[in-house]
Amino acid sequence: MKQRVKTGPIFTDLYELTMAQCYFSAKITGEATFSLFVRGYPENRNYYVMAGLEEAFAEVLDYTFSSEDLAYLKKTNLFTRDFLDYLETFRFTGTVRCMPEGSLFFADEPVMEVSAPIMESQVLETFLINAIGFSSLIATKAARCVKAAKGRGLVDFSLRRNQGSDAGLKVARSSYIAGFAATSNVLAGKIYDIPVSGTMAHSFVSLFEDEHDAFRVFAENYPDNTVLLIDTHDTIEGAKNAASIGIEMQQRGEQLRGVRLDSGDMAQLSKDVRQILNDAGLTETKIFASSGFDEYKIARVLDNNALIDAFGVGTKLGVSADAPYLDMVYKLVRFKDRDITKQSPGKAYLAGEKQVFRKTDEGGKYLADIIGRKDETFKNTIPMLQTMIEKGTLMVEMPDLEEIRKYFTACFSKLDETYKAIDSTARYPVSVSDDLKEIQKRIAGQIL
Amino acid sequence: MKQRVKTGPIFTDLYELTMAQCYFSAKITGEATFSLFVRGYPENRNYYVMAGLEEAFAEVLDYTFSSEDLAYLKKTNLFTRDFLDYLETFRFTGTVRCMPEGSLFFADEPVMEVSAPIMESQVLETFLINAIGFSSLIATKAARCVKAAKGRGLVDFSLRRNQGSDAGLKVARSSYIAGFAATSNVLAGKIYDIPVSGTMAHSFVSLFEDEHDAFRVFAENYPDNTVLLIDTHDTIEGAKNAASIGIEMQQRGEQLRGVRLDSGDMAQLSKDVRQILNDAGLTETKIFASSGFDEYKIARVLDNNALIDAFGVGTKLGVSADAPYLDMVYKLVRFKDRDITKQSPGKAYLAGEKQVFRKTDEGGKYLADIIGRKDETFKNTIPMLQTMIEKGTLMVEMPDLEEIRKYFTACFSKLDETYKAIDSTARYPVSVSDDLKEIQKRIAGQIL
Numbered sequence: 001m002k003q004r005v006k007t008g009p010i011f012t013d014l015y016e017l018t019m020a021q022c023y024f025s026a027k028i029t030g031e032a033t034f035s036l037f038v039r040g041y042p043e044n045r046n047y048y049v050m051a052g053l054e055e056a057f058a059e060v061l062d063y064t065f066s067s068e069d070l071a072y073l074k075k076t077n078l079f080t081r082d083f084l085d086y087l088e089t090f091r092f093t094g095t096v097r098c099m100p101e102g103s104l105f106f107a108d109e110p111v112m113e114v115s116a117p118i119m120e121s122q123v124l125e126t127f128l129i130n131a132i133g134f135s136s137l138i139a140t141k142a143a144r145c146v147k148a149a150k151g152r153g154l155v156d157f158s159l160r161r162n163q164g165s166d167a168g169l170k171v172a173r174s175s176y177i178a179g180f181a182a183t184s185n186v187l188a189g190k191i192y193d194i195p196v197s198g199t200m201a202h203s204f205v206s207l208f209e210d211e212h213d214a215f216r217v218f219a220e221n222y223p224d225n226t227v228l229l230i231d232t233h234d235t236i237e238g239a240k241n242a243a244s245i246g247i248e249m250q251q252r253g254e255q256l257r258g259v260r261l262d263s264g265d266m267a268q269l270s271k272d273v274r275q276i277l278n279d280a281g282l283t284e285t286k287i288f289a290s291s292g293f294d295e296y297k298i299a300r301v302l303d304n305n306a307l308i309d310a311f312g313v314g315t316k317l318g319v320s321a322d323a324p325y326l327d328m329v330y331k332l333v334r335f336k337d338r339d340i341t342k343q344s345p346g347k348a349y350l351a352g353e354k355q356v357f358r359k360t361d362e363g364g365k366y367l368a369d370i371i372g373r374k375d376e377t378f379k380n381t382i383p384m385l386q387t388m389i390e391k392g393t394l395m396v397e398m399p400d401l402e403e404i405r406k407y408f409t410a411c412f413s414k415l416d417e418t419y420k421a422i423d424s425t426a427r428y429p430v431s432v433s434d435d436l437k438e439i440q441k442r443i444a445g446q447i448l
Numbered sequence: 449m450k451q452r453v454k455t456g457p458i459f460t461d462l463y464e465l466t467m468a469q470c471y472f473s474a475k476i477t478g479e480a481t482f483s484l485f486v487r488g489y490p491e492n493r494n495y496y497v498m499a500g501l502e503e504a505f506a507e508v509l510d511y512t513f514s515s516e517d518l519a520y521l522k523k524t525n526l527f528t529r530d531f532l533d534y535l536e537t538f539r540f541t542g543t544v545r546c547m548p549e550g551s552l553f554f555a556d557e558p559v560m561e562v563s564a565p566i567m568e569s570q571v572l573e574t575f576l577i578n579a580i581g582f583s584s585l586i587a588t589k590a591a592r593c594v595k596a597a598k599g600r601g602l603v604d605f606s607l608r609r610n611q612g613s614d615a616g617l618k619v620a621r622s623s624y625i626a627g628f629a630a631t632s633n634v635l636a637g638k639i640y641d642i643p644v645s646g647t648m649a650h651s652f653v654s655l656f657e658d659e660h661d662a663f664r665v666f667a668e669n670y671p672d673n674t675v676l677l678i679d680t681h682d683t684i685e686g687a688k689n690a691a692s693i694g695i696e697m698q699q700r701g702e703q704l705r706g707v708r709l710d711s712g713d714m715a716q717l718s719k720d721v722r723q724i725l726n727d728a729g730l731t732e733t734k735i736f737a738s739s740g741f742d743e744y745k746i747a748r749v750l751d752n753n754a755l756i757d758a759f760g761v762g763t764k765l766g767v768s769a770d771a772p773y774l775d776m777v778y779k780l781v782r783f784k785d786r787d788i789t790k791q792s793p794g795k796a797y798l799a800g801e802k803q804v805f806r807k808t809d810e811g812g813k814y815l816a817d818i819i820g821r822k823d824e825t826f827k828n829t830i831p832m833l834q835t836m837i838e839k840g841t842l843m844v845e846m847p848d849l850e851e852i853r854k855y856f857t858a859c860f861s862k863l864d865e866t867y868k869a870i871d872s873t874a875r876y877p878v879s880v881s882d883d884l885k886e887i888q889k890r891i892a893g894q895i896l
Contacts (some may be wrong), residue, residue, distance in 0.1 A: 007613045012607070014646030022652070022669045032655065043804045072638040076671070098874040122651060129608035130616065137611075157461070159579035161773045163585075165455045166612030168578065184461040190520040198462030202795075203570060203780035206788045207480065263795055290528070315773050324772040325609045325763050332651035342655045342680050345709055347650075417891050421839070 006059055009051070009090070010069045012126040020119045021445045026085045030336040031094075032121045033353050036112040036128055037331075038105075038136075042323035045425060048421045049143050049408060050103040050111050051174045052135025052396060056128055061359055061394055063092045063124075078422070081317050093122050093164040096389035099376075100399070102139075102416055103384060103409030109350075109356045109371055111136075113385060118335065133328035134167065135174045140296075142178035142318040143412060145313055147420050148295040150302060153310035155197045156183040157290055158318025171318045179233050179412075181310070192401055199288065199312075205232035215245040219256070223249065227258040227288055230273070230354040235264055242279035250281070258286035258309070266291075267304035274307040286310060295422045296322065339439050350432065352439040357381035366414045372433035454507055458517045459705055460844070465521070468567045472531045476783040478568045479542075481801050484560040484576055484778075486553075486584075490771035494867040494874060497591050497856060498551040498559050499622045500583025502846060504576055509842055511572075540568050544837035545822075547804070548847070550587075550625055550856030551832060552863055552877050556797075557819055559584075559805045561833060566783065573778040579777035582615065583622045589743075589768040590626035591860060593761055595868050596743040598750060601758035602854040603645050604631040606766025613702065619766045625853050627860075629758075641851055647708045647736065647760075653680035663693040667704070671697065675706040678721070683712055687721040689800035692726035698729070706757070714739075715752035722755040734758060743870045744751045787887050799878065800887040805829035814862045821880035867892055 007090075023029070038048060065073075065087045073087070084342050089186050110129070114121045117245040130167055146155055156175045172188030182197035183189065189196035198219055207235020209216035211233060218225045228245065245363060246256035259277070261269050266289050278284050290312030291303070307327025315321065331349050332340050341351035353374040359367040359381050370378055388396050400405065418426045432440075450765055458465075471477070493640060506829050513535045514523075517730065521535070541782035542564020553559050560576070562569045584670025590889060593602055595812065604623045610616040620636030630645035644851050656662035659681060667674045676693065694704035707725070725733050737749070738760030746759055777795050780788050789799040801822040807815040809830050818826055826872050836844050849857065866874045880888075 007635065009632040010633055010638060011607075011613055011616065013607055014634050014637075014644045015632065015648055015652075016646075017634065018646055018666075018670065019648055019652045020666050024663045025669050028665075030653070032651075034651070069638070073634075076644065078670070090627055118655065122649075125649070125651075127609045128615065133609065134611050136493060143839050149769065160461075161581065163582050163611035163767065163772075164614030164618050165459055166614035168459065170612050186458040186460055186462050186521075187455065189462075189524075190517070191457060196462045198464075198466055198525065200463055200467055200568070200789070201573070202790050203480075203482070203573075204463075205468045207476070207566065209785050209786075217470050217474045217476075222466065222526070234760065247744065252856055268739075287645045289810060317824050324611075324767040324769055326718040328609075332654050335655050338657075342650050342654055348728075428793075432598065439602055 001268060005274065006062070007127070009063050010070060010072070010125065012123065012166070016123045016126055018078060019339065020123055021079050021083050023119050024086060024405070025080065028211055029117050031115055031274065032118040033113055033115040033334040034121050034125065034330050035333045035354060036114070036132065037108055037110045037309040037349070039329060041328040042326070044423055045140065046424055047140070047415060047428060048105050048136055048326070049131070049139035050099045050105055050136055050140035050175050051101050052132040052170065053098065053101045055127050057133045057389070057394065059127060059131070059396065060073070060092050060096065060124065070337075081093055081362050091392055092116060092124070093391070093392040095387060095391070096122050096171060097385040097387050098385045100386065100407060102404045104366070104383070104410060104411050105356070106369060106428050109369060109430060110354050110385065113333075113353060129328050129330055131324050135170050136318050136328070137326050138171050138174040138317070139178045141317055141323075142175035142180055144295040144422050145298060145317060145409070146179040148298040148302070148422055151312060152308065153181040154179070155310065155312050156180050156185065156317065157312035159185045159313035161315040162318045167318070173401065176401065177403065177408050180408060186244055194401070199227040200229050202229065202232045205229060211238060211243065212243045215241060216248070219245050219249055219254075223252070223254040224257070224258055224407065225280070227260050228229070228256070229260045229262060231262045231264065235261060236272060236276070237278040243276055243282060246277070246282040246285055246383065247280055256282055256285045258288045260288045260290060260312070262289075262291045266301045266308065266382070267306040270301075270307040271305075272411050290314065292316065299422060318397055339443060341440070341443055350436060350437060354436065356384040358384055360414070364414050366428070368429040368431065370431050370433050371436060372441070373435045376433055376435055384390065449554070451662070451664050454510070455575070456507075456517060457511050457513055457571065460540065463894055464571045464574055466526060468571055468651045469527050469531050471567050472534060477565050477567070479563055480566040481561055481563040482569050482573065482778050483558040483781045483797070484557045484580065485777065486795070487775040487777060488555050490774070492871055493588065493593045493771060493855040494726070494872055495863060495876060496584055496586070496774070497587035497626055498547045498553055498584055499549050499587035499625050500580040500618065501546065501549045503583070505577045505837070505842065507575060508540050508544065508572060508837065509840070511538065513538055517678070517713065539840055540564065540572070540673060541840040542568050542837070543835060543839070544675070545833040545835050548622065548834065548855060550852045550859060552814070552859050553804070553832070554817060554876050557817060558783055558802050561781075561801060562800070568570060579780055581774050583618050584776070585768050585774045586619050586622035587626045589765055589771075590623035590628055591744060592870050593765060593854075594627040594771050596746040596750070596870055597759060600756065601629045602626060602627070603760050604628050604765065605760040605762035608761040610766045615766070621849070623765060624849065625856050627853065627857060642849070647675040648677050648678045650677065653677060659689045660684060660693065663689060664696070666704070667693050667697055671700070671702040672705070674704055675708055676704070676894065679710045679712065682718060682722070683709060683717050687724040691724055692729060694730040694733055695724070695728055704730060704733045706736045708736040708738060709756075709761070710739045712736075714756065715750045716781070717753040717754040719753075719816070736760065737763065740764065747870060753806065757854060759834040760779040776885045787891060789888070789891055798884060798888065799891050802884065804832040806832055808858065808862070812862050813864065814878065818879050818881050819884060821883045821887070822883055824883055
């Protein structure tokens with residue numbers, strides 16, 4: 001399992017620790033189960049892609065307070081000495097059942113359930129939502145881009161606009177899971193072994209008084225890997241200059257790999273530039289486009305028959321601009337022998353330990369999901385939550401990133417196209433089992 | 449200077465390094481100046497708050513490639529051995545002129561200019577936009593919340609929905625600069641010495657069969673610092689239960705610090721709850737509100753005369769939901785003795801090394817800005833860009849976070865209210881000096 005710098009257990013909301021202090025003092029130690037799920041859908045979303053598990057587990061399996069953490073907590077004067085002593089030996093000893101990374105999931109379905117003594121299960125809340133919520137948000141956005149690109153290559157160009165450094169890593173990893181070909185983020189390349197890719201900046205072209213010189217210097221350094229940015233002065237002139245460099249490269253037995261468009265009417269420019277390249281005999285030279293792309297702009301330029309072979313997708317992917325957060329929550333569903341929900345307006349949720357059963361047809365296509373009790377069984381369904389951590393120990397071999405990527409692709413191919421259209425409002429059918437409904441009725445009855 | 453985990457120089461787009469390889473091979477070493485600025489405004493923005501400098505400088509002043517980084521770069525087969533040897537000794541040796549953290553700045557004004565040999569100034573692009581862009585985005589969003597709250601306290605509750613762990617730290621720090629009172633993020637509290645704050649989760653209340661028991665346990669543990677979450681079952685009943693606990697506390701000589709509303713009609717509920725608390729003699733107990741707040745919702749509930757003393761501001765602050773990125777760019781404006789811009793449609797910018805001159809009235813109020821040449825002078829103006837790094841060395845004493853926070857408050861008080869209204873479309877006047885215009889004309893003339 002690849003590890004980045006860990007954040008540790010004080011990467012959390014203060015109340016997770018003050019509540020734990022209360023449980024500790026009151027000697028409340030019973031087992032509690034929490035469900036992690038997303039409420040509803042933002043506009044234009046119909047499915048979610050699970051991501052972020054590897055990092056989440058790296059923390060959970062080694063959730064220990066450092067002496068620095070404890071010194072800081074002591075300084076706040078919010079915790080008793082006995083409690084701080086307890087934290088010193090704190091470990092997560094519980095069970096985690098969850099969907100594998102790359103799985104598709106739907107609104108209100110638990111993607112993870114954590115069962116452990118209340119202090120251990122409660123304290124994970126903030127971290128798990130942060131880690132899995134954001135990675136899943138981006139994997140979902142990236143899957144939408146992949147769908148819109150209809151087989152064309154996509155590269156994550158978002159690093160400069162990501163919300164901080166950790167987001168940069170998570171976006172590179174999550175978009176790779178969803179089928180992106182590469183990232184521009186070198187650190188992500190190093191940590192996750194994702195292919196890295198890049199072209200050149202406008203500054204590179206501007207720095208030379210003649211665009212030819214800029215192109216020539218780059219081509220001499222990267223005979224196998226030159227993609228020329230052609231819009232610094234004028235895209236059509238830039239394409240002609242690139243073509244002349246491409247011809248020079250051909251004469252040396254090399255090939256100009258591509259040109260990049262970064263402004264203007266992409267569909268029209270792509271056709272004009274394709275013509276210029278073809279006229280120069282550079283039929284193998286690809287056209288790469290960037291600048292404000294997301295699933296909507298990709299779909300739009302392809303609808304206009306753009307001759308673009310690959311897209312650099314930046315800012316709008318990297319912050320999931322049209323839906324920059326998921327309403328992911330982590331809710332107490334059972335404490336000891338009691339199933340639990342709450343009644344706040346608009347904030348009720350399904351009590352009880354659960355399983356998600358996915359019905360498939362003979363070919364494996366997803367038909368519908370049933371959210372049921374943990375111990376139910378349904379014919380011709382796949383139980384989506386797997387026990388991955390038991391008694392604080394990892395019970396499964398974690399797949400590597402390439403396997404996760406393949407698993408996502410396989411899952412995505414099983415989802416009906418109806419739900420994958422980027423502007424679809426169709427809802428994949430998810431129902432609640434009779435047994436689980438019974439639990440909800442029982443709790444409502446107790447309250448009335 | 450407080451340091452977090454550093455990202456190092458390969459936290460960058462690949463092209464920064466491949467361009468550097470080209471400059472290295474072609475022996476292009478001249479001094480280049482880049483300007484960092486934001487193009488235009490997202491909807492409902494009229495000013496920006498500069499933040500993120502401390503972290504940016506921590507990197508720039510120690511911008512060294514580790515042996516692991518170099519081993520990875522070697523493995524990509526994109527770099528020559530000579531170039532990798534050069535990177536081994538790489539240091540930033542240039543000059544950084546910039547606005548102090550907490551400054552207000554406006555669209556198209558440079559907030560920073562970096563002058564250094566081209567390889568050194570170019571390679572900082574991705575990192576600087578990432579670090580300063582996001583921190584400034586959040587400081588700006590937070591300033592808007594502070595303005596809307598009209599003196600009421602604000603606490604950053606966004607950690608779980610932040611885009612990754614680094615965003616969590618940056619949001620806590622940036623919102624504190626803009627005047628937030630505290631954060632729920634314990635790690636940010638430890639690293640930045642920001643006050644930490646928190647109440648309790650619904651799970652805490654749900655776990656007890658009787659709400660009184662939950663409240664009582666908490667109050668016993670935190671006699672000086674209890675804020676009871678009262679909406680788990682029913683806000684009005686919760687308020688009554690909280691009042692009875694408040695009375696118990698009074699009898700022990702303690703005081704119930706507050707209650708928290710987290711759902712429903714906040715303005716109406718706050719009045720009803722205030723009445724319940726006052727009737728119980730708990731006039732000093734504060735009402736705290738959370739759930740979907742941002743500057744717009746804060747303004748709305750206060751317009752409806754909500755009796756809310758403080759707000760927890762979460763998701764929508766933490767991702768700057770209505771404008772989740774700034775169009776911040778880092779553009780080559782001068783190379784050796786040549787001023788530079790580019791002509792791509794919609795992407796032109798001001799060539800030349802610049803200074804931002806802020807005109808003030810006798811009382812210090814900001815009247816207008818002039819973007820001029822670096823070496824110009826204007827009477828009754830403050831030059832906003834200060835030389836902070838020279839020959840790779842920090843030349844100024846960096847202010848601590850409390851000083852930055854005070855500086856922001858002072859700056860904000862100097863900006864006319866016209867521009868601070870959260871739905872204002874007024875534009876603070878920013879002009880370009882005649883000398884700087886002359887440079888632009890000269891370049892345009894050269895191109896024509």
